Amino acid sequence: MTASPAHDAASDAPSDAAGRVWRGMRVLVVERHDRRRAVTEATGLSFVRVKALRRIAAGPMSMRELAARLATDKPYTTLVVDDLERRGLIERTVHPTDRRQRMLAATPEGRRLARIARDILDDPPATLRDLPAADLAVLDRVITALVDADEPAR
Amino acid sequence: MTASPAHDAASDAPSDAAGRVWRGMRVLVVERHDRRRAVTEATGLSFVRVKALRRIAAGPMSMRELAARLATDKPYTTLVVDDLERRGLIERTVHPTDRRQRMLAATPEGRRLARIARDILDDPPATLRDLPAADLAVLDRVITALVDADEPAR
DNA sequence: TACAATCATTATGGTTGTACAACCATCAGG
DNA sequence: CCTGATGGTTGTACAACCATAATGATTGTA
Numbered sequence: 001m002t003a004s005p006a007h008d009a010a011s012d013a014p015s016d017a018a019g020r021v022w023r024g025m026r027v028l029v030v031e032r033h034d035r036r037r038a039v040t041e042a043t044g045l046s047f048v049r050v051k052a053l054r055r056i057a058a059g060p061m062s063m064r065e066l067a068a069r070l071a072t073d074k075p076y077t078t079l080v081v082d083d084l085e086r087r088g089l090i091e092r093t094v095h096p097t098d099r100r101q102r103m104l105a106a107t108p109e110g111r112r113l114a115r116i117a118r119d120i121l122d123d124p125p126a127t128l129r130d131l132p133a134a135d136l137a138v139l140d141r142v143i144t145a146l147v148d149a150d151e152p153a154r
Numbered sequence: 155m156t157a158s159p160a161h162d163a164a165s166d167a168p169s170d171a172a173g174r175v176w177r178g179m180r181v182l183v184v185e186r187h188d189r190r191r192a193v194t195e196a197t198g199l200s201f202v203r204v205k206a207l208r209r210i211a212a213g214p215m216s217m218r219e220l221a222a223r224l225a226t227d228k229p230y231t232t233l234v235v236d237d238l239e240r241r242g243l244i245e246r247t248v249h250p251t252d253r254r255q256r257m258l259a260a261t262p263e264g265r266r267l268a269r270i271a272r273d274i275l276d277d278p279p280a281t282l283r284d285l286p287a288a289d290l291a292v293l294d295r296v297i298t299a300l301v302d303a304d305e306p307a308r
Numbered sequence: 309t310a311c312a313a314t315c316a317t318t319a320t321g322g323t324t325g326t327a328c329a330a331c332c333a334t335c336a337g338g
Numbered sequence: 339c340c341t342g343a344t345g346g347t348t349g350t351a352c353a354a355c356c357a358t359a360a361t362g363a364t365t366g367t368a
Contacts, residue, residue: 020218021290021293024300025297047354072356074316081357098365100363101364125334128175129295139175142289146279217347232346255344
């Protein structure tokens with residue numbers, strides 16, 4: 001799996017900047033600004049359903065692909081998709097060339113809810129927005145590079 | 155709640171660096187490097203239990219305080235703590251001066267598991283560790299400031 | 309055409325997370 | 339001592355999550 005974290009932080013380095021940065025990012029994202037509750041309230045959907053909907057709204061895909069992206073198994077994906085379809089947020093159509101596959105696509109209403117979720121999740125904290133322009137520029141460059149660097153396993 | 159995210163990103167600014175940074179951080183933390191599965195497998199505990207255990211291992215506290223930190227209600231906290239105690243990972247003792255309160259403290263084995271979880275969660279991705287020292291230094295300074303800035307509601 | 313492989317669904321069951329109401333024990337103040 | 343407030347627990351109920359096994363439909367291929 002990951003590198004070699006088996007040793008105590010104290011013995012790691014005189015000053016482990018990477019560790020501090022990572023811990024800080026995690027604290028900000030998953031502790032201070034966990035918006036899951038807000039999103040489920042705003043959309044009336046459980047959070048996995050929101051994740052599924054956002055994936056589908058980002059572009060049509062098959063059940064198989066959605067299951068992979070949600071890191072769940074097929075049967076549970078079927079369950080989630082059933083619910084989204086029942087609510088009129090997505091549509092299932094058969095794949096044009098392979099009739100085993102179902103292509104999933106968001107309806108206008110589905111896209112609307114996905115947008116609501118996105119607005120809540122992607123809204124940067126005020127403290128971040130208020131950063132000096134120079135700092136923000138560096139963050140922008142470095143984080144963007146990071147995201148590009150460790151590609152989604154594809 | 156949060157600020158005013160009601161408008162479309164397009165109408166927001168010619169170049170919304172803060173938004174890009176925040177999205178990037180979220181992608182890294184909750185999509186590319188979500189270690190929850192790894193942690194539950196390594197510890198044999200569900201993720202809330204791990205969160206509870208880590209809180210307690212960080213320093214003794216009452217049920218009330220733990221419930222607040224986990225953002226759950228008292229009854230569920232009791233359930234979680236019961237389980238951790240049954241597994242010998244924590245101990246309940248009565249508060250020295252207020253016998254209504256139970257003070258929660260981690261056992262050596264509990265601290266061991268908490269350490270395992272921490273090592274997995276706090277291990278920075280290789281791409282971050284491999285950043286140029288100058289970039290890393292800036293990130294370190296800015297992120298640390300950010301964490302200090304938007305204080306935990308206390 | 310038969311056969312293995314793939315995509316999805318159905319059926320089923322278990323665990324986990326969450327909320328609410330009612331309760332007991334203890335404390336602090338009059 | 340009462341009495342109200344606080345800290346925890348019990349009991350109950352339900353929704354959400356996730357896995358496993360079995361089935362049906364379709365594909366491509368030997």
